[in-house]
Amino acid sequence: MIVDILWLMLQLLIGYNLIFPIFLYAGYLLAGRRTFVNIRADEYDYAVIVTAYEQTDLLPAVVSSLLKMEYSNYLIYLVCDNCDISNLHFTDERVVLLRPEKVLASNTRSHLYAISNFKRPHELLTIIDSDNLVDRRYLKELNVYFDNGFDAVQGQRRSKSLETSIASLDAARDLYYHFFDGKVMFALGSSATLAGSGMAFKTALYVESFINHDLQGAGFDKVLQAKIVSRNLRIAYAPAAIVYDEKTANRTQLENQRSRWINTWFKYFSLGFSIIARGITKFSWNQFLFGIVLLRPPLFLFILLSILCFIINLIFWGIGLWLWIFAFLAFGMSFFVALRHGRANRNIYLALVGIPSFIYVQVRSLMRIRHANKRSVATRHLIK
Structure with missing residues (x-):
């Protein structure tokens, strides 16, 4: 029995x-469906933080994409951790190239390093991966939700290309999570889950979340979303703030990535x-x-x-x-x-x-x- x-x-x-x-x-x-619209006429001041670890080959493409945004009030901070930056040359004054003297090997350390080297006190920050591309209206679409009182916003991540079956299946998985964990959760009055990139926060909120928390390994987004929701703040979902993501292309790459992700779930699900x-x-x-x-x-x-x-x-x-x-x-x-x-x-x-x-x-x-x-x-x- x-x-x-x-x-x-x-x-x-x-x-x-x-x-x-x-x-x-x-x-x-x-x-x-609740429709959100812009309230402020002026632009928020954004810090766009792009982190790279060991590999910098994709940085010129992401920087080019960011510089094409239909927005004027932002600076791009490239944190090249444990990277050779001798071949990186950016002439646009909106691009700030940073190379930490010591290896950080941590997303949050790289983000805080960028924040400590801000050229001005940016009100908002957004986090972009080194393999991402962004839609021209990315920052404008994020503004809609900050205008309406949210302190954290997750955009929509779409696949750059679907050339292999693995990339297509990975994209299918993303569509499932973006819909239910993003759009549906937010519409039901809860919070969207964070996806690791294509997300934005009030700078003060991010600093308060990690200034006394030295997080190593994968999963900073899991910890961050828990800290935000624990304060009973809602994470908005912005489907029109689009970031294009490089999907996993082969089995070895997928296996290594998923090992980190699965390990992260076991570590933080509690x-x-x-x-x-x-x-x-x-x-x-x-x-x-x-x-x-x-x-x-x-x-x-x-x-x-x-x-x-x-x-x-x-x-x-x-x-x-x-x-x-x-x-x-x-x-x-x-x-x-x-x-x-x-x-x-x-x-x-x-x-x-x-x-x-x-x-x-x-x-x-x-x-x-x-x-x-x-x-x-x-x-x-x-x-x-």
Whole structure:
């Protein structure tokens, strides 16, 4: 009897991840859409922080993209950590090239290093990866949400190219998370999750979050979002503030990247418990819902665990078999809803047949998480 109860509870803990998105989507449809518009006529002063570790080949492209923005009040700070910068030459006075004397090997250290070298006291900062490109209206679209009182904003990350099936599957995953963890969560009155780049903050908020917290390894965005929501501030989602991201191109690259990401989830998922507790004690829907999302395992992991539960029920013809079938159908529906809202192109849909192989690579990544941060602190992209 006790074994049956424990088995049922385990299935519920795993299976709810399959049906949770469809409930979020139902709430999203009922909540309606709130439109945000610019209030201020003048421009905020931005610091655009671009961090590079060891590899600088992509920096000229990202700088060129940033300089083309339809905006005038910003400076670009390039933090080249452990890099050879002898081949970097920028003539535009808006570009500030920084090379720390000591190796930092940390995103937050690089960001704080840039802040300590600001040429003027920028009110806002935005974080861009060294392999990103930005839309011309990127900063203008961020302004809409700062105008409306938000202290933190996450933009939308889109794929630069989908030349391989791995890149297409990676993009499909991103569309799922951007829709449910970004657009839907924000529309429901909670916060969008942070994606590591394409995000902006009030400078004072970022400094307060990390000035006394020396964070090493991957996952600064996970810690930062927890710190922000713990203060009951909301992270806005700006779908029109677009950053183009270089997707993983091969299995080795994907495996190394996912090892760091999975390691990060195991390291920081427990932050969700304290945020849920805050939400309950302070009657904060923002904190309560966000905390639940933080506890959710990586996509591939709860799918694999769900398949295992289904197989066990199938072998023993458990009473939960049809419930699992319903749960898989619900998840499949929610996944395709996300792809439709993200306007996924033909390459992404065609690549979906490779999902088993994609999951296999991530299982290999799971097996290597103990040494994830030692192998590399950043994803290395091949220069085309």
